[in-house]
Amino acid sequence: MSFYIYRNHTVEPLFARIPDVTFSGYDDISEVPEDANTVLWFYSYPFDCASRLVVERIEYYGQQLRMMVDAIPETSALCLCTMGVQELTVREDSDFSIRGAVENYNAGLVELADTHAHIKVLDVASFLEQFPAESRTDWKYYYMSQMQVNPALAGEFREWFDARMRAIQSKRKKCLVLDLDNTVWGGVLGEDGKDGIKLSNNYPGSCYRDFQKLVREAIDQGVIVAVCSKNNEPEVWDCFETHPDMVLKKDDLSSYRINWTDKATNLREIAAELNIGTDSLVFIDDSPQERALISMTMPEVTVPDYPAKPYQLRQFMLSVFDEHFRIYQLTNEDRKKTSQYKDNARRVSAGKDFASLEDFIRTLDIHVLLSSADSYNIPRIAQMTQKTNQFNLTTKRYTESDIQKFVDSGAWVVCASVRDKFGDSGITMAAVIEMDGQRANVDSFLLSCRILGRKIELAIAQRVFNELFDRGCRHISARYIPTAKNMQTESFFENFGFEAAPGPDGGKEYQLEMQEKFQIADYYTMELNPGERRYQEHNV
Amino acid sequence: MKEDIKSIMSDVFMTDELPDDIEQSRFDKWDSVQHLNLIVELEQKFSVDFEPEEIAEMTNLEKIESAIRAKVA
Numbered sequence: 001m002s003f004y005i006y007r008n009h010t011v012e013p014l015f016a017r018i019p020d021v022t023f024s025g026y027d028d029i030s031e032v033p034e035d036a037n038t039v040l041w042f043y044s045y046p047f048d049c050a051s052r053l054v055v056e057r058i059e060y061y062g063q064q065l066r067m068m069v070d071a072i073p074e075t076s077a078l079c080l081c082t083m084g085v086q087e088l089t090v091r092e093d094s095d096f097s098i099r100g101a102v103e104n105y106n107a108g109l110v111e112l113a114d115t116h117a118h119i120k121v122l123d124v125a126s127f128l129e130q131f132p133a134e135s136r137t138d139w140k141y142y143y144m145s146q147m148q149v150n151p152a153l154a155g156e157f158r159e160w161f162d163a164r165m166r167a168i169q170s171k172r173k174k175c176l177v178l179d180l181d182n183t184v185w186g187g188v189l190g191e192d193g194k195d196g197i198k199l200s201n202n203y204p205g206s207c208y209r210d211f212q213k214l215v216r217e218a219i220d221q222g223v224i225v226a227v228c229s230k231n232n233e234p235e236v237w238d239c240f241e242t243h244p245d246m247v248l249k250k251d252d253l254s255s256y257r258i259n260w261t262d263k264a265t266n267l268r269e270i271a272a273e274l275n276i277g278t279d280s281l282v283f284i285d286d287s288p289q290e291r292a293l294i295s296m297t298m299p300e301v302t303v304p305d306y307p308a309k310p311y312q313l314r315q316f317m318l319s320v321f322d323e324h325f326r327i328y329q330l331t332n333e334d335r336k337k338t339s340q341y342k343d344n345a346r347r348v349s350a351g352k353d354f355a356s357l358e359d360f361i362r363t364l365d366i367h368v369l370l371s372s373a374d375s376y377n378i379p380r381i382a383q384m385t386q387k388t389n390q391f392n393l394t395t396k397r398y399t400e401s402d403i404q405k406f407v408d409s410g411a412w413v414v415c416a417s418v419r420d421k422f423g424d425s426g427i428t429m430a431a432v433i434e435m436d437g438q439r440a441n442v443d444s445f446l447l448s449c450r451i452l453g454r455k456i457e458l459a460i461a462q463r464v465f466n467e468l469f470d471r472g473c474r475h476i477s478a479r480y481i482p483t484a485k486n487m488q489t490e491s492f493f494e495n496f497g498f499e500a501a502p503g504p505d506g507g508k509e510y511q512l513e514m515q516e517k518f519q520i521a522d523y524y525t526m527e528l529n530p531g532e533r534r535y536q537e538h539n540v
Numbered sequence: 541m542k543e544d545i546k547s548i549m550s551d552v553f554m555t556d557e558l559p560d561d562i563e564q565s566r567f568d569k570w571d572s573v574q575h576l577n578l579i580v581e582l583e584q585k586f587s588v589d590f591e592p593e594e595i596a597e598m599t600n601l602e603k604i605e606s607a608i609r610a611k612v613a
Binding site for chain 2 (some may be wrong): 151
């Protein structure tokens, strides 16, 4: 079982015990998992402080999702997590704009699930709503590491999530086989008579009536319903036709066996008649003896325990439906259906969404501000060399005075911040480049994982090389030093045409003769402040 | 207490092979995400709360142990 998780915040502790899981960058849909068993779309309510941004961001998430859905292979199950509302701004949501955006977002998930057989909705919002609002987030962990869900809930989340995943992987059942007496109505028809059975608008008859209503709903959802009961058949049809509170009708039943034959034989006949396997049956019967008979003789049939009290029936039916009928794997037929739907969905989405990922990125209005080292940003640059492990080509650790020495010796020390329509990342990239006339040597190059994705790392590096070119450098050398954590940068410089030679300890030594400047993807706006300049935070 | 901490580490890092002088900088599985997972588990197990500054310092077995002792004492 392999998972790929798209997310907009830190969710790792929630999935800590799952061995084979890959996480996207924050808010990053540029990577598409080709062979993940299950893809999870786990976007949480955005924690912006301004209501306007919350709304915009939620809309943006919905757009991102629609971009992503078409790219995911249908062979992966795709689970979309619902979003709950958390009141986190000082402004009252009196125009319901935030609530409206969340509702739209969730409705969008449901629509996708309705039109794609491999897409399911995972109701994370209702899982979280079990807990009081103040315990859903631990602000310490939010500010330390962008965790929105309180990690103390991780244990309970894991249990909940595992149960859902088991349901997704288990085969969907097709047919609900119902007993009648004390199951779809209270009492025994043969003894109590049509007027004596409990089926009405008052307790306990109301419980059975609602049970029937839910079965009726399940039929509309494609569940096949059959009856297997020990009764006199004519009495049963009389009751079905004339009892004023019967919700189910004879026409609702795809098959029935109303006789005194043993139920195992009857179930086999029902399955044969419907042309389905007996492993597609879910058998509902109040009698423990009948249930035991089926469990023992036909272990492939699902036999849920019938509840002890009539008022538990409603929850019982919901959970039966949830576990055995709601979520299912792809069949060939589903696939066909999916591709039809998909064609439609594509046509629709082309109108309201974007033709390509590039167009989409363009709407984010991404600005990269590159700044040479100065007294304001040197502390942050040094801190990044100390802390960045993953996207770090050489993992050299420097203090502030080390960085200052580089600057004093004429090296170009540069850092960058990334800003889009939602806000500013702050300084999240740094490079140390030693300069020697036409030669430059990339001593350090690192990026925070927070901004990775959308190929921004390529664009930033290209801009840096172009600046070197403008400064007269034609020959650039660089190095990759492997560590346990920086594998993802192993072939980074190859993207720019560097020649690689083996270096010490499995590393690489790179050379590039630069003939002309790089063409940078035009959906990024790049600015560079080459000189001493006060770094400004663009906080929104 | 050391053994309790190590058993939590085993769970979090999903390995039984923990060196006695385990240290974040020298143990590959102990990355920043796992550090967070580890702290969460420790906080729950020992019913303590660490401040962000303390969490940043808890980078080996000794330091973790003394951080917990300072809280429970």
